[in-house]
Amino acid sequence: MDDSTSETSSSNHENITNEDLLSQRKGKVRIRQPWLHKKNVYKHKVEHGLERTTMRGNIIKAKKFEAQVNCICNKDCAKRIDILHQQQLFESFYQMSTSQKTLYIRGCVQQNSVKKRISDEMPIMSQKLKKTMNVYSLKDENDISQKICMTFFLKCLQVASSTVYCALASQLKNPTAVEKRGKHTPKNKTPVEDRNFVIHFIQKIPAYESHYGRARSSKKYLSSDLSLTKIYREYLRQCDEKQRKKVSKTVFSDIFNKEFNLSFKKPHQDTCKVCDIHRAMNAKEKENNARKMDQHLQEKDTVRQEFINDVQRAKDEGHVKVITFDLQKALPTPKVTTNVAFYKRQLWTYNLCLYDESEKHEASRGGQEIGSCILKHVKNHIGDNVTNLILYSDSCGGQNRNIKVTLLLIHLLTGHQSLRIIDQKFFVSGHSYNSADRCFGLIERAAKKEETISTPQDWMTIIRAARQRNPFEVIKMTSDDFVSSSELESN
Numbered sequence: 001m002d003d004s005t006s007e008t009s010s011s012n013h014e015n016i017t018n019e020d021l022l023s024q025r026k027g028k029v030r031i032r033q034p035w036l037h038k039k040n041v042y043k044h045k046v047e048h049g050l051e052r053t054t055m056r057g058n059i060i061k062a063k064k065f066e067a068q069v070n071c072i073c074n075k076d077c078a079k080r081i082d083i084l085h086q087q088q089l090f091e092s093f094y095q096m097s098t099s100q101k102t103l104y105i106r107g108c109v110q111q112n113s114v115k116k117r118i119s120d121e122m123p124i125m126s127q128k129l130k131k132t133m134n135v136y137s138l139k140d141e142n143d144i145s146q147k148i149c150m151t152f153f154l155k156c157l158q159v160a161s162s163t164v165y166c167a168l169a170s171q172l173k174n175p176t177a178v179e180k181r182g183k184h185t186p187k188n189k190t191p192v193e194d195r196n197f198v199i200h201f202i203q204k205i206p207a208y209e210s211h212y213g214r215a216r217s218s219k220k221y222l223s224s225d226l227s228l229t230k231i232y233r234e235y236l237r238q239c240d241e242k243q244r245k246k247v248s249k250t251v252f253s254d255i256f257n258k259e260f261n262l263s264f265k266k267p268h269q270d271t272c273k274v275c276d277i278h279r280a281m282n283a284k285e286k287e288n289n290a291r292k293m294d295q296h297l298q299e300k301d302t303v304r305q306e307f308i309n310d311v312q313r314a315k316d317e318g319h320v321k322v323i324t325f326d327l328q329k330a331l332p333t334p335k336v337t338t339n340v341a342f343y344k345r346q347l348w349t350y351n352l353c354l355y356d357e358s359e360k361h362e363a364s365r366g367g368q369e370i371g372s373c374i375l376k377h378v379k380n381h382i383g384d385n386v387t388n389l390i391l392y393s394d395s396c397g398g399q400n401r402n403i404k405v406t407l408l409l410i411h412l413l414t415g416h417q418s419l420r421i422i423d424q425k426f427f428v429s430g431h432s433y434n435s436a437d438r439c440f441g442l443i444e445r446a447a448k449k450e451e452t453i454s455t456p457q458d459w460m461t462i463i464r465a466a467r468q469r470n471p472f473e474v475i476k477m478t479s480d481d482f483v484s485s486s487e488l489e490s491n
Contacts, residue, residue, distance in 0.1 A: 047101075049094040049158065063158045065090045077152035085141045086156050093157050102177035105167040108153065110135045134164070190251050198247060198255050201235055207262060221265040228253060272431055300428040307425070307434075310390050319387040325374065325400075326393060326436035327351070328443070335453035349456045351443070351463070370405055372482040375412055376475070384418045392434065395426040404485045442466045 045052040049063030071077040207220040446466040
């Protein structure tokens, strides 16, 4: 690891936030945080004079300011630099990095040649005499340099004489005091030209953004039939064709993960039948089916845009309410790790989500049960100021798009004191991903962490804890809450 890089990181790590890390992030792997490495944490504590423990377990106490009031030299150092300014100098000194401290010491210590020497008649003593003499100084509160003695200087800054000696000795070789270790180029470093070829190769692979998560993430997805090994094989083939030098798979993988935020898309589930049929056609069949496909996509976009407009209208107008509801896939009870449960009859728990609220009920999952849940939700959560209720769901005939739900909504409209209009709208089949599906994703993620789910009450607990902010409200439907539409059908 480059020591100069770690020095800069350790001195500035307190100013780096999580937002800065997210803005710096290019690839999908975690950003290295060298200032959290043990070696750099120790170096940071040394720089700032904090208490630390050595590799041998010895505890070195933190540097503490000691006021110098009884200096015995003839310069009267304590009077030249008062106690308050001494503390300011001490605190500012230990906010500096190692190179800044070195430069500061060089600025405070001046090396003068010795003028007075002992007579040449004493050759042995003359060989031991110093050729230079150090003159120490510190600036007072008026920013005027004041000459002081060495003892006062060392105790004021809490440094050893060896620190001063090393700072002065390296002045000729390293006048800028910049760390020079780790600056050489490794012999096995991949050439920039080869890395750029890999980057350009990966950029040519078709990738697309997630439709629902692009506002929160910059991740792009590759085709589900690809893998890193297949991509690397194609890279090797192109290198052979162009007679280029190849990089190892380790380097290729490192570039793929750090320079790009790419992932391999899982095979689609619950897809659109119309789109799947069109995708399986040959070129001539696709050309003949193009008009029908364009109408299908236009219908999908129209419904989605209408949904966005209705949501915005509900935010702007208090008398409009938009509810998106969907039924989650059946939840098995009990959920146990043993394979014996696979051969046993299980109790299925049905979870109907109305936008941001989950409701459970003990019944089937037909139109009457769906309508009953909507009736209870409207009675308990729709205020008297709402005059227009807009319902969005998928177009499943057995659950949402049937005469039973329609009759129950008519019954609700005639019996409610403020509602005047109920609009029931359906997403295009296969393109019905909505807010309820996002809620189901949170619930399924929470359920994966549970090894055993014994009763429907356990499912209720899991659903409540699935979202930390704005938790789901779970309402258990009893037999008294369900209504029948048979009488409305006969009329």
